[in-house]
Amino acid sequence: MIRNRRAFITILRVCILIFYLLMVLLPFYWLFITSVKPRMDILTTDIQYWPKNFTFDNYKVLWSSSNFDVFLKNSVLVSIGTGLFTTCFAILGGYAMARYTFKAKTMAVYGLLLTQMIPGVLVMIPTAILFSKVGLMNHLGGLIIIYIVGNIPFCLILMRSFFDRIPVDLEEAALIDGCSKLGALIRIVLPIMLPGIVATFVFAFIGAWNELLCAIMFISSDEFKTIPVGLSMFVQNYDVNWGVMTAGAVMALVPSLIMFAIVQRFVVEGLSDGAVKG
Amino acid sequence: MKRIKSKEPYFMLAPSFLLLCIFLVYPLLSSFLYAFQSYKLTAPNDIAFNGINNFKAVFQDSNFGLILKNSFIWVVLTVAGQFILGFILALALRRPFPGRNFYQAIVFLPWAISSFVVGLTFRWLLNAEYGPVNDLLLKLGIIENKIYFLSDPKLALYTVILTMTWYGIPFFAIMLLAAMQSIPEDLYEAADIDGAGIWSKFWHITFSYIKQTIILTLLLRTIWVFASADLIYIMTAGGPANSSSILSSYMFMKAYSTLDYGQASAIGLFFMALLILFCYLFMKATKFEKAGNF
Numbered sequence: 001m002i003r004n005r006r007a008f009i010t011i012l013r014v015c016i017l018i019f020y021l022l023m024v025l026l027p028f029y030w031l032f033i034t035s036v037k038p039r040m041d042i043l044t045t046d047i048q049y050w051p052k053n054f055t056f057d058n059y060k061v062l063w064s065s066s067n068f069d070v071f072l073k074n075s076v077l078v079s080i081g082t083g084l085f086t087t088c089f090a091i092l093g094g095y096a097m098a099r100y101t102f103k104a105k106t107m108a109v110y111g112l113l114l115t116q117m118i119p120g121v122l123v124m125i126p127t128a129i130l131f132s133k134v135g136l137m138n139h140l141g142g143l144i145i146i147y148i149v150g151n152i153p154f155c156l157i158l159m160r161s162f163f164d165r166i167p168v169d170l171e172e173a174a175l176i177d178g179c180s181k182l183g184a185l186i187r188i189v190l191p192i193m194l195p196g197i198v199a200t201f202v203f204a205f206i207g208a209w210n211e212l213l214c215a216i217m218f219i220s221s222d223e224f225k226t227i228p229v230g231l232s233m234f235v236q237n238y239d240v241n242w243g244v245m246t247a248g249a250v251m252a253l254v255p256s257l258i259m260f261a262i263v264q265r266f267v268v269e270g271l272s273d274g275a276v277k278g
Numbered sequence: 279m280k281r282i283k284s285k286e287p288y289f290m291l292a293p294s295f296l297l298l299c300i301f302l303v304y305p306l307l308s309s310f311l312y313a314f315q316s317y318k319l320t321a322p323n324d325i326a327f328n329g330i331n332n333f334k335a336v337f338q339d340s341n342f343g344l345i346l347k348n349s350f351i352w353v354v355l356t357v358a359g360q361f362i363l364g365f366i367l368a369l370a371l372r373r374p375f376p377g378r379n380f381y382q383a384i385v386f387l388p389w390a391i392s393s394f395v396v397g398l399t400f401r402w403l404l405n406a407e408y409g410p411v412n413d414l415l416l417k418l419g420i421i422e423n424k425i426y427f428l429s430d431p432k433l434a435l436y437t438v439i440l441t442m443t444w445y446g447i448p449f450f451a452i453m454l455l456a457a458m459q460s461i462p463e464d465l466y467e468a469a470d471i472d473g474a475g476i477w478s479k480f481w482h483i484t485f486s487y488i489k490q491t492i493i494l495t496l497l498l499r500t501i502w503v504f505a506s507a508d509l510i511y512i513m514t515a516g517g518p519a520n521s522s523s524i525l526s527s528y529m530f531m532k533a534y535s536t537l538d539y540g541q542a543s544a545i546g547l548f549f550m551a552l553l554i555l556f557c558y559l560f561m562k563a564t565k566f567e568k569a570g571n572f
Contacts, residue, residue: 009476016370020385023444028387030410031399047413093294096287108291115298116498117553118306119505121529122546125539126305126312149301152294154498210392212508213530228394232512235398242402249395260390261383268382271456 028253035059035246042242058247067222068248071230075209076255078140078226082147083205086155089148090200094159095185099168112153120150124217131218138220146218147208155200162196162270163189199270202263209256227252312543319537332544341520341528348435349524353504355436359443360503361496364450369484371451372458389448397512400441404428431521434514438522442509450495457491458484493564500560501553525549 034042035058037051062068097105127146128137136142166189174184190197212228219225225233231248234241316328336342371382388396403409404427415421427437465483474482485492507527510516516523516531523531525545533542 005476013370013373016366017381020367020370020447021381024385024387027396027399027403027444030403031395034402043408045407045413047408047410049410089294089297092290096290100284100287102284102287104288108295111295111298115302116501117550117557118302119526119546119549119553121505121507121526121533122309122543122550123302123305124530125533125542125546126308127301129308129539130301130305145297145301149297152298156294206390210390210394212392212394213511217534228392231394231398235512245398246402249398252395253391256390256392257387260387264383264386265379268452268456268459271453 031246032250034242035250037243039241039243058243059251061241061244062247062251066234066244066248067225067230068227068251070223071225071227072251074140074224075226075228075252078143078147079205079208081140081144082151082208083201085144086148086151086204087197087201089152090155090159091190091197093152093156094161094163097156097160098163112157115153121213124214128217137218138224139218140224142218143215143224143226144208146214147204147211150211150214151204151207155204158200158203158271159196162193166192195266195270197270198263198266202259202267205259206256309543309546312539313547315540317538317540317543319539328540332540333548336541336544336548341523344520345523345525345528348522349504349526351435352439352442352524353500355439356442356446356503357496357500359439360446360499361450363443364447365454367447367451368454368458371455386448386452388445389452391445393445393506393508394512396441396445397509400437400444401428401513404437428514429518431518434518434522438510438513441513442503442506445509446499446503449499453491453495454488457488461487497557497560500556504553504556505549525552 033048033051036054036056037048038053038055038057041048041051041053096102097108131137131139131142136145170188170192171181171184174188175181179187210228211226212232215226215229216232219229222230227248231245231252234245234248313332314327314329315325316331317325367385371378375381403411406412406424406426406429411427412421412424416424425433427433461483465487466479469479469483505526507524507530510522510524510527511530514522516527520528526549529542529545529549532538532545
């Protein structure tokens with residue numbers, strides 16, 4: 001009886017896992033094979049589920065006749081910048097929240113929570129006006145600042161719970177051994193928290209890599225466009241050349257795909273190390 | 279050095295809070311101002327106080343009721359779909375199996391992808407003329423006529439909701455899986471000894487142990503989904519005839535296409551009032567304050 005039930009659950013689990021796998025993979029499969037079909041084979045009602053005439057022409061067009069390399073460079077710069085700054089600020093702030101008692105602490109926590117309720121689209125307009133006053137409009141630095149601001153509340157809360165998980169005794173022992181406070185933090189605590197730090201960095205990086213609306217709003221010249229904006233302009237300007245578009249989309253996937261494949265384990269590990277436990 | 283009192287924490291929090299104040303709180307306060315001004319970028323010299331005219335114009339817009347209804351449907355269906363499917367996925371992933379890391383990397387992938395790529399891919403998949411979904415459904419004899427997923431006003435909103443659900447499953451799966459992995463295994467062993475059934479183990483151990491994570495992720499996700507406009511912008515731009523417009527996409531279009539910052543700000547303020555009301559009720563209902571020092 002129990003054995004039957006176990007077997008039933010195992011089969012159910014396998015079915016669920018296969019179902020999700022197909023559900024996730026099929027759109028990507030379609031995206032990819034569209035990008036390697038010649039234009040004629042894309043715009044046909046005789047739909048090919050397997051490309052008959054395999055070609056990389058769309059990719060060639062993408063690299064030769066658009067600013068894709070510039071978009072890529074901008075996206076990398078913005079995302080790494082956002083990831084690094086956000087992580088540093090979140091480490092500092094999270095440490096303060098976890099290890100100190102201070103008067104304004106409760107207020108700070110609720111303040112952070114409240115910032116999550118401000119819809120980004122609402123502050124976009126005044127931010128645009130502020131940016132144009134201080135010369136950050138149409139500037140990669142402005143974009144980085146906006147992304148840091150957007151990511152900090154969540155990342156700081158995340159970091160704080162990582163610190164909460166690390167026993168204070170470890171630091172005290174290091175202090176007794178003659179470490180400075182900063183030394184103890186850098187040499188003892190941060191290495192233990194590495195998965196959490198990586199998780200935070202990835203969270204901010206991916207957020208910046210994928211963001212579209214702010215980038216559309218704040219960046220106007222081609223030389224500062226990020227990949228999502230560049231590609232979305234493509235839709236409007238070129239009467240949708242699906243082959244080249246999907247080629248661009250596949251290229252945009254590659255960095256986040258590689259990074260995600262490497263670190264997703266750290267992300268789950270880092271999160272289960274105590275974060276988001278409420 | 280246990281929980282010392284000093285000025286240090288203020289310095290450590292300063293960079294974060296300074297940025298938040300300058301680039302979030304200050305813009306927020308100024309949007310209060312803009313909401314009561316006629317502020318069109320097309321007429322930059324005619325910026326003037328105009329009382330509640332922006333709000334009047336927005337509320338009297340013949341589409342406003344529809345947009346409000348759409349926003350509600352959008353939030354409820356999307357968050358519910360993402361949560362339920364994400365939960366099922368997390369449960370299926372809880373026990374290790376060979377190749378789990380590899381599998382995770384693939385099924386969590388949508389999380390790492392830009393809304394642009396997602397929107398584009400689904401637009402193509404669901405295309406009535408050249409898309410494979412219609413083709414397959416026709417060939418399998420499930421439908422007799424093509425379905426115009428994105429150009430039929432009755433379907434457009436639900437098509438985008440479906441896409442958004444697909445997109446957001448990994449977020450819940452990651453968060454809930456992480457929380458489930460911190461459940462001590464001996465709780466289950468003890469329950470086994472007591473002869474607890476699957477359902478009671480799920481309810482009394484899994485569910486109750488990760489309840490705080492559920493509450494927190496549901497709250498954050500609802501806010502994010504409510505405020506997100508990019509997938510709609512890419513897939514339908516709110517059309518056809520506003521049938522897939524929600525408050526946030528409507529506001530973005532007002533600001534970006536018609537450049538009417540005054541009205542856009544008015545929509546935004548209304549929008550935020552709704553969010554805060556929701557959060558307040560949600561936190562009351564779930565006794566969020568008791569969830570510890572979040």
